[in-house]
Amino acid sequence: MKQLSYNTLKEQGYDGYLLENAPERVLQFGEGNFLRAFVENFIDVMNETAGFNGKVVLCQPIANGLTDKINEQQGLYTLYLRGMQNGEKVNEKRVISCVSRCLNPYSDFQALLDCAKNPDLRFLVSNTTEAGIVYDPACKFEDEPQSSFPGKLTRFLYERYTLGLNGFIILSCELIDHNGQELKRCVEQYIKQWGLSAEFAQWVEKENIFCSTLVDRIVTGYPRAEAAQLCEQLGYQDDLIDTGEIFGFWVIEGPQSIKEEFPVDKAGLPILVVDDHTPYKQRKVRILNGAHTSMVLAAYLAGQDIVRNCMQDDVIRGFMEKTIYDEIIPTLTLPKEELTEFAAAVTDRFNNPFIDHALLSIALNSTAKWKARVLPSLKGYLNQFGKLPSCITFSFAAYIAFYHQGHTLTDTALLANRGETEYSIQDDRWVLEFYLEHKQDDAATLAKAVCANTKMWGEDLNELQGFADAVTAALEEIEQKGMYEAMKACL
Numbered sequence: 070m071k072q073l074s075y076n077t078l079k080e081q082g083y084d085g086y087l088l089e090n091a092p093e094r095v096l097q098f099g100e101g102n103f104l105r106a107f108v109e110n111f112i113d114v115m116n117e118t119a120g121f122n123g124k125v126v127l128c129q130p131i132a133n134g135l136t137d138k139i140n141e142q143q144g145l146y147t148l149y150l151r152g153m154q155n156g157e158k159v160n161e162k163r164v165i166s167c168v169s170r171c172l173n174p175y176s177d178f179q180a181l182l183d184c185a186k187n188p189d190l191r192f193l194v195s196n197t198t199e200a201g202i203v204y205d206p207a208c209k210f211e212d213e214p215q216s217s218f219p220g221k222l223t224r225f226l227y228e229r230y231t232l233g234l235n236g237f238i239i240l241s242c243e244l245i246d247h248n249g250q251e252l253k254r255c256v257e258q259y260i261k262q263w264g265l266s267a268e269f270a271q272w273v274e275k276e277n278i279f280c281s282t283l284v285d286r287i288v289t290g291y292p293r294a295e296a297a298q299l300c301e302q303l304g305y306q307d308d309l310i311d312t313g314e315i316f317g318f319w320v321i322e323g324p325q326s327i328k329e330e331f332p333v334d335k336a337g338l339p340i341l342v343v344d345d346h347t348p349y350k351q352r353k354v355r356i357l358n359g360a361h362t363s364m365v366l367a368a369y370l371a372g373q374d375i376v377r378n379c380m381q382d383d384v385i386r387g388f389m390e391k392t393i394y395d396e397i398i399p400t401l402t403l404p405k406e407e408l409t410e411f412a413a414a415v416t417d418r419f420n421n422p423f424i425d426h427a428l429l430s431i432a433l434n435s436t437a438k439w440k441a442r443v444l445p446s447l448k449g450y451l452n453q454f455g456k457l458p459s460c461i462t463f464s465f466a467a468y469i470a471f472y473h474q475g476h477t478l479t480d481t482a483l484l485a486n487r488g489e490t491e492y493s494i495q496d497d498r499w500v501l502e503f504y505l506e507h508k509q510d511d512a513a514t515l516a517k518a519v520c521a522n523t524k525m526w527g528e529d530l531n532e533l534q535g536f537a538d539a540v541t542a543a544l545e546e547i548e549q550k551g552m553y554e555a556m557k558a559c560l
Contacts, residue, residue, distance in 0.1 A: 070300060073142045073307045078164065081304055086117045087166045092189035094123030096225075098218055099196040100135050100171050102290035104242065106148055106313035108194055111338050113167045119332035123189075124169035128181055130197045130218055136173040138308050144168030146309035147299075149292070152316060152424070153417040159315045160423075174221065178213040181221070185228040191235075191330060193222070195252070196242040196284075204255045210263040219255035223263070226256065226277070230269050236276030238327055242284045246350070249281035249322065278327070283320040283350050285357070288313040289424060316418050322346040348403050355397050356408070357415050359442040361431050363460070364389045367467035369428040370474075370487060371553040376419050376426040384557045388460060390416070391560060396458035400449030432471070433495050436525050439468055444526065448533070457539055463559050466543030467552065469519050472496075472504040500525065512544035513537075 071077045075089055095112065097104060108125075115121035124144075129136045139146075145168070150161045174181045184190060195201070197218040208220035215221045222239075229236065241248040260270050289312045292299065300306050319340040321327065333340035341349070361376075367388070368379045379385045393415070398408045419426075443461060450458040474485035475494050482493035483501040494501065503525075507518055520530035520537045531537045546555045 070304065070306045073145050073147070073164075073303075073305045073309075075143055075145065077305050078145075083164070085164055086113075087164065088113075088116050088122075088124070089166065091116070091122045091124045091167075091169075093126045093169050093184070093187055094121070094189050095125040095192040095194060096128060096184055096190055097125050097194040098128050098130050098201075098221070099194070099242075100127040100129050100139060101196070102311050102313075103284075103286075103288045104194065104196050105146065105165065105168075105309075106150070106288040106290075106311045107284060107286050107317060107319070108196075108240075108242070109165050109167055110148055110150070110163070110317070111319065111333070111336075111340060113163065113165050114338060115332055115336045116167055119336035121332060121336075123167070123192075125167050125194075126169050126184060127171040128221075129171060129173045129175070130195075130201065130221075132175045134171075134173065135309070136171040139168065139171035142307070142309060144170055145307075146311060147303060147307050149299075149310070149312045150315045150317075151312065152314040152421040154315050156417065158422060161315065174214040181214070181225065182228045185225055185232060185234070188234055191237060193237045193239045194242065195222075195240070199244050202241070202243050202245060202248060202252050202255060204258045206262065208259065210259075210265075217255075219252060220259055222252070223256045223259040223265075226273055227265060227269060230272045236272065237278075238323070238330070239277060239279045240282055240321060241280065242282055244284075247281045249279040253279040278323055280321050280323040280327070281346055282322065283318075283346050283353065285319070285353055286313050286317040287418070287421075287424065312423075314418060314421055314424065316414055320346045320349040348401070352401060352403055352408060352411055354442055355401060355446050356393055356412055357418075358438070359397055359446055360389050360393055360415055360419075362435060362438045362442045363392050363464035365428045365431045366435060366471040367464060367552055367556055369432065369492075370467065370471055370547075371551075371556060372487075374428055376428065376431070377421060377424070379428075380416065380420040384553065384560065386416075387560050388463075388556050389419075392458075392460040392464070396450055396461050397446045400446050400453060429492060434497070435468055435471070436496055436500050439465070440526055451533060457533075457535060460559050462536065462539045463543045463556070466516070466540045466547060467556075469515060469540070470544060470547050470552065472500075473508070473515060475501065475504050476508065478502065478505050512548065513541045516540040516544060 146165055148163050148165050172180045201218045203217055205217040208215040208217050215224055241252045291310055292312050296310055317339055321342045325342055327342050328334055368385050373379050393412045401408055447461045472494055475483035477484040478501055482495045485492055485494055507515055517537050523529055
């Protein structure tokens with residue numbers, strides 16, 4: 070089969086949307102699966118439906134990456150978005166044609182700086198992983214390239230400034246809180262460290278908009294097991310096939326004027342430009358991530374292994390939905406209609422027939438996850454209604470029960486058993502050691518000890534009125550009835 074290219078598609082008589090030539094209007098730091106299934110998908114749709122007419126030039130953020138493969142295919146790749154939508158199975162295919170090329174600054178740093186000369190360039194996008202937005206004082210102005218992403222960005226902005234051109238709308242997609250403002254803070258540190266002029270610092274402040282953003286789409290990436298079959302169906306060799314769920318949502322914190330240049334509304338995309346992205350971040354963490362964390366440990370001990378199968382079980386699904394609708398949503402600030410619509414989409418997402426999402430993979434580091442994702446809903450409900458939320462309280466007992474099964478500590482995990490099946494509990498070493506030390510505790514002693522561990526929760530949960538007693542009762546019920554029947558009793 071021929072490699073995917075514009076000529077290959079023309080020879081096949083491809084009748085889908087393609088944009089072969091357009092000005093480069095976006096520079097993107099990051100060429101991996103997530104951005105190509107998220108940002109490029111949205112830009113491709115804006116090109117087709119809203120006249121954005123822009124190409125994206127990708128920049129590989131680390132020394133090893135996909136530059137050569139992307140350039141061999143002229144920036145083209147096939148994207149599959151698959152899942153459940155409004156209860157219906159969906160499998161959408163699209164050839165993405167908004168990418169012009171990919172740069173490797175580690176082999177040609179000047180090519181990156183040359184992008185600053187382009188007056189059409191207006192947007193900078195990044196997803197350099199959670200570790201990407203860091204200030205590394207070892208970075209120097211004269212490095213080619215700078216080791217950190219904020220270092221590269223500062224050098225690039227300075228190049229733009231010296232040319233007397235306009236600044237950028239900067240869309241940070243890294244999975245950290247207030248990502249745009251954190252990136253700006255790093256840039257300001259480099260300006261100071263490198264002794265760059267006050268005039269440049271003022272240009273960065275006035276001519277550039279650093280937007281914090283929230284991104285939401287599960288991207289499953291290159292479908293290794295089915296790639297050969299898909300290429301056979303496509304009729305061309307595509308080494309960059311990307312896959313993700315059909316759901317996608319992007320919240321950009323910034324002025325409404327962004328939409329005059331980034332026509333998301335005209336394209337009908339699930340992208341919001343808002344003054345404050347925090348309520349949407351809270352909604353995602355508390356509903357989507359909170360549902361995962363409050364359900365999966367109980368579901369695993371109840372005999373399930375994959376998220377999708379949990380959605381086929383009336384008890385487990387009922388437990389999850391009661392947790393979301395009765396105990397989490399009432400504590401959030403967004404309009405109820407928006408919250409319930411998002412919650413309905415969560416059920417569809419968990420029911421995705423194309424993703425085998427293992428419960429044990431979600432269970433990784435559950436202590437920190439329960440603190441960040443579920444504890445705020447517990448406290449919010451208690452403050453608002455003056456009583457404990459029953460399902461969330463039970464989920465804490467299920468978390469303890471999951472860890473309490475552990476019996477043997479290895480170098481990497483605490484080994485435990487579910488019936489005849491051995492499983493690994495993976496968490497911080499001190500967490501695993503704590504549970505092993507309390508292996509012989511009865512339910513009441515264990516519940517109080519876990520609640521009292523301020524290193525885990527940042528506070529003593531025994532001080533939440535009635536919480537330790539309720540957790541004890543749930544643990545005893547789990548011991549007597551088994552996890553599944555105890556979950557059923559919550560309904």
